[in-house]
Amino acid sequence: MSNPGTPESHPVAESNESFEDILSQYEKSHSRQKEDGGKQLEGTVIAVSAESVFFDIGFKTEGIMPLAVFQGAGETVKPGDKLWVSVKGRDPEGYYELSRQKIAQPQDWSSLEQAFADKATLVGTVTGVVKGGFSVDVGVRAFMPASRSAVRDAAEMEKLVGQEIRCRIIKLDATEEDVVVDRRALAEEEERSVKDRRYSEIREGETVRGTVRSLTDYGAFVDLGGVDGLLHVGEIAWSRVNKPADVLSPGQQIEVLVLKVDPEKRRISLGMKQLQKDPWDSVAEKYKLGERARGTVIRVLEFGAFVELEPGIEGLIHVSEMSWAKKVRIASDVVKPGEIVEVVVLGVNQAEHRIALGLKQALGDPWANVAQSFGVGSVIEGPVTSLSKFGAFIQVAEGIEGMIHVSDISAEKRIEYPQDVLKVGQLVKAQVLDVDTAKRLMRLGMKQLVPTGLDEYIAEHKEGDVVTGRMGEVSGGHARVELGDGINAICWIAAVNPAKGLAEASTQVAAMPSAAKPDLSSLSSKLKAHWKGGAATVESKPEAVRTGQIRKFRIIKLDPAAKKIDLELA
Numbered sequence: 272m273s274n275p276g277t278p279e280s281h282p283v284a285e286s287n288e289s290f291e292d293i294l295s296q297y298e299k300s301h302s303r304q305k306e307d308g309g310k311q312l313e314g315t316v317i318a319v320s321a322e323s324v325f326f327d328i329g330f331k332t333e334g335i336m337p338l339a340v341f342q343g344a345g346e347t348v349k350p351g352d353k354l355w356v357s358v359k360g361r362d363p364e365g366y367y368e369l370s371r372q373k374i375a376q377p378q379d380w381s382s383l384e385q386a387f388a389d390k391a392t393l394v395g396t397v398t399g400v401v402k403g404g405f406s407v408d409v410g411v412r413a414f415m416p417a418s419r420s421a422v423r424d425a426a427e428m429e430k431l432v433g434q435e436i437r438c439r440i441i442k443l444d445a446t447e448e449d450v451v452v453d454r455r456a457l458a459e460e461e462e463r464s465v466k467d468r469r470y471s472e473i474r475e476g477e478t479v480r481g482t483v484r485s486l487t488d489y490g491a492f493v494d495l496g497g498v499d500g501l502l503h504v505g506e507i508a509w510s511r512v513n514k515p516a517d518v519l520s521p522g523q524q525i526e527v528l529v530l531k532v533d534p535e536k537r538r539i540s541l542g543m544k545q546l547q548k549d550p551w552d553s554v555a556e557k558y559k560l561g562e563r564a565r566g567t568v569i570r571v572l573e574f575g576a577f578v579e580l581e582p583g584i585e586g587l588i589h590v591s592e593m594s595w596a597k598k599v600r601i602a603s604d605v606v607k608p609g610e611i612v613e614v615v616v617l618g619v620n621q622a623e624h625r626i627a628l629g630l631k632q633a634l635g636d637p638w639a640n641v642a643q644s645f646g647v648g649s650v651i652e653g654p655v656t657s658l659s660k661f662g663a664f665i666q667v668a669e670g671i672e673g674m675i676h677v678s679d680i681s682a683e684k685r686i687e688y689p690q691d692v693l694k695v696g697q698l699v700k701a702q703v704l705d706v707d708t709a710k711r712l713m714r715l716g717m718k719q720l721v722p723t724g725l726d727e728y729i730a731e732h733k734e735g736d737v738v739t740g741r742m743g744e745v746s747g748g749h750a751r752v753e754l755g756d757g758i759n760a761i762c763w764i765a766a767v768n769p770a771k772g773l774a775e776a777s778t779q780v781a782a783m784p785s786a787a788k789p790d791l792s793s794l795s796s797k798l799k800a801h802w803k804g805g806a807a808t809v810e811s812k813p814e815a816v817r818t819g820q821i822r823k824f825r826i827i828k829l830d831p832a833a834k835k836i837d838l839e840l841a
Contacts, residue, residue, distance in 0.1 A: 314369065316352040324348055326356060326369060330399070332429070334358065335366040358398050361433025367399075368433070380445045383410060387440040392457060395438055397431050405431065407438065413450035421455040465497035470534050473498070478546065483523045491515045493527060493541055500539035502527060509544045509551075509583025511569060550583040551624050558584075558616045558626060563633060568610045576602045578612060578628060586626035588614060593630045595637050595670030605630070637670035638711050644668075645703050645713065648832045650720065655697045663689045665701060665715060673713035675701055682718035719834070728758050729829050729836065737841045742820040750816065752824060752838055760836035762824055764816055816840075 314326035314334055324341065326334040334356060341348050348354075356369040386393055395409035404416040405428070415438065422428050442451035473479065473495065481493035481500065490503040502525075504515050512518055519525070531540040558564060558580065566578035566586065575589045588606070590599045599605055606612060615632035619625075645651060645667060653666040653673075662676045680686045680693070693699065701715035732738070740760065743751035752760045814820075828837035 311355045311357050314354055314356045316348050316350050316354070318350060319348060325366075326354070328356065328358070328367060328369070330367060332361075332365055332367060334369040335362065336369040336371070340371065365429070380411075380448075383440065383450065384443060384445060387443040390439055392437050392439055393452070394435055395452065396435050397433065399432055400428055407436070407452055409438070409440075409450065409452060411448060411450055413438075413440075413452045415452045415454060419453040419455045421458045462497070466537070469496060469498040470532065470537065470539075473529055473532055473539060475529050475532050477529050478526060479529060480524060480526050481541075483519050483521050483525060485521060486515045486519060488514060491519050493525065495539065498537075498539065500527070500529070500541040502541040502543060506530070506540075506542035506544055509547065509549065511579070511585075544583075550581060551621060554584060554626070555619055555621050558586075558619055560616055560618065562616050563613060564616060564628075565611060565613050566628075568606050568608055568612060571603050571606060571608055573601055573603075576606045578614060580626070584626070586614070586616075586628040588612075588628045588630050592617065592628070592632070595631045595634070631670075637668060638708055641671060641713070642706050642708055645671075645706065647703050647705060649703045650700060651703060651715070652698065652700045655693050655695050655699060658689050658693065658695060660688060663693050663699075665699060667713060667715075671713065673701070673703070673715040675699075675715045675717055679704070679714075679716035679718055682721055682723060723834075724755065724757050725759075725834055725836075726831070728755060729831050729834070732826055732829065734826050734829055736826045737823055738826060738838075739821065739823055740838070742816060742818055742822060744818060745816060750818075754836070758836075760824070760838050762838040762840065763827075764840065 312328050314328045316324060317327050317333065318325040319338065322338055324336045324338050326336065328334040336356065354371065356371060359368045359370050362368050385391075393409050395407040395413065397405050397415075398408050398412075399406045401414070404414060404418075405420060407413045407415045417428065419441075420428070420431065422431055436454050437457050438452040438454045439457055440450055441453045441456075442449070444450075479495055481495045484492045484494045484499060486492075488504075490501050491507075492499045493502055502515070504512050507515060507518060525543065526546060527541040527543055528545045529539065530542045530545070531538075533539075564580055564586075566580040568576050569579045569585070570577040573590075575587050577585050577587055579585050588602070590602050590605075593599045593602065593605045612630060613633045614628040614630055616626065617629045617632070618627035651665070651667050651673070653668075655663050656666050656672060657664045660677075662674050663680070664672050664674055667673045675689075677686050677689055680689065686692060699717060700720055701717050702719040703713065704716045704719070705714040706712075738754060740752040740754040742762070743753055743759075745764065748764060750762045750764055752762045754760055814822075816822075823841040824838035825841045826836065827839050828835070830836075
């Protein structure tokens with residue numbers, strides 16, 4: 272069956288034609304049609320079925336008339352016959368319903384003029400599509416521009432034919448019997464009325480159902496029955512949502528909570544996650560200080576990395592908590608997005624939704640057992656990691672650095688700057704001189720590992736040996752003694768005055784270091800014998816101690832690690 276087109280049926284006006292031009296053409300067409308018999312058209316029979324007769328009336332869609340109309344009048348029709356018909360409307364299948372009766376023009380112009388003056392709403396029937404719009408029956412034949420029809424495309428325009436619509440007269444010329452109606456203005460007013468009513472009905476804190484109308488990168492617009500609300504991407508779920516399209520789709524029915532209503536700005540803020548249990552409510556029970564946890568790195572910034580411990584729960588690893596071994600400047604040097612890491616909980620702030628995490632703590636503190644692993648006197652070997660004007664830093668182990676002061680680099684010569692003899696990356700051996708685990712400090716020395724005359728002297732002697740040396744400067748109950756070239760020792764001296772008795776002698780002895788104290792019982796016997804024999808003779812008096820004096824000394828202590836020799840007068 273053919274479906275001939277018609278030059279009258281155009282869904283939209285030509286872009287170069289104004290509304291006045293279209294209206295003028297319509298008015299001319301209207302006047303011509305009145306002269307030709309109003310709304311009657313000449314139709315050509317194109318087919319006859321058992322129940323209907325189909326006509327070509329010059330429109331894109333055929334017209335249809337019941338066969339019984341012709342049979343009741345005793346007429347027969349066949350394809351090719353031409354008849355005058357009028358359009359009544361459209362049937363459910365889209366055909367134009369036709370009548371053989373001429374539709375008379377209504378004559379009640381006074382009521383139409385009153386409706387025009389009152390801007391009243393009329394009910395009319397769309398009878399056809401014409402150039403630039405529609406033909407509408409409102410009691411008289413009226414013209415409705417396509418731009419005022421509230422339809423968007425040609426398919427919707429065709430569906431409008433035969434339907435009753437609500438419209439308003441926007442132009443009326445009784446003399447010319449020309450009427451122009453507007454459907455879109457009423458639709459917009461009704462839409463505003465619905466929105467105003469909905470804005471007054473919706474309350475903050477209530478749960479409503481809506482339909483996802485559209486999606487953007489920052490959220491979803493949800494139709495709440497005449498008004499739209501914005502569901503921000505951050506309010507969709509407790510877990511991080513990168514794009515609303517990842518979890519929502521247009522047309523989807525969802526339940527949301529009204530977070531805020533602003534009638535003046537006509538804005539409604541919605542939330543979905545608020546209807547689900549907040550995972551932060553139980554965070555203090557799940558994540559305790561010092562406990563280990565596993566999570567996925569989801570964002571890496573310069574100052575740290577965010578780790579998702581579970582959906583909706585994120586913690587931050589600051590760069591300062593990433594490594595024991597080195598100072599991390601940028602978090603991306605250590606971790607990458609998507610990486611699964613084991614961390615230790617360092618702090619939980621449930622009110623502010625913050626969890627502080629540590630990466631290096633999960634690896635164990637290398638300083639925990641450093642005193643046992645690297646005791647004083649032990650020898651280490653490691654690379655130089657950095658140099659400063661006062662010393663060099665050596666990597667003792669992963670996460671442990673020691674410092675060699677410039678004065679402990681060489682025993683042979685004075686070193687002004689560490690870089691004169693050392694460079695970064697150089698492998699060196701050093702002796703552990705001191706360890707402070709609380710302050711995470713380790714003092715090292717290189718010169719202590721270089722053999723000297725003092726080392727050989729200590730190796731060749733033992734405590735109790737009597738040796739000869741030169742007395743140096745005497746002060747504070749002790750004197751420096753030179754035992755050989757570059758070999759110095761300390762002699763602890765007790766200056767005893769017999770006139771002051773045994774008590775003072777005992778006090779002086781008590782003030783000596785434990786290693787330098789003489790046998791008190793022996794000293795007491797000598798004093799008693801001295802008192803019985805009367806005044807001491809010149810020969811029994813001990814020789815006075817003075818600088819430069821050559822004397823004999825007894826070794827009371829040898830300390831190879833500290834390179835120290837303690838003496839007493841022999």
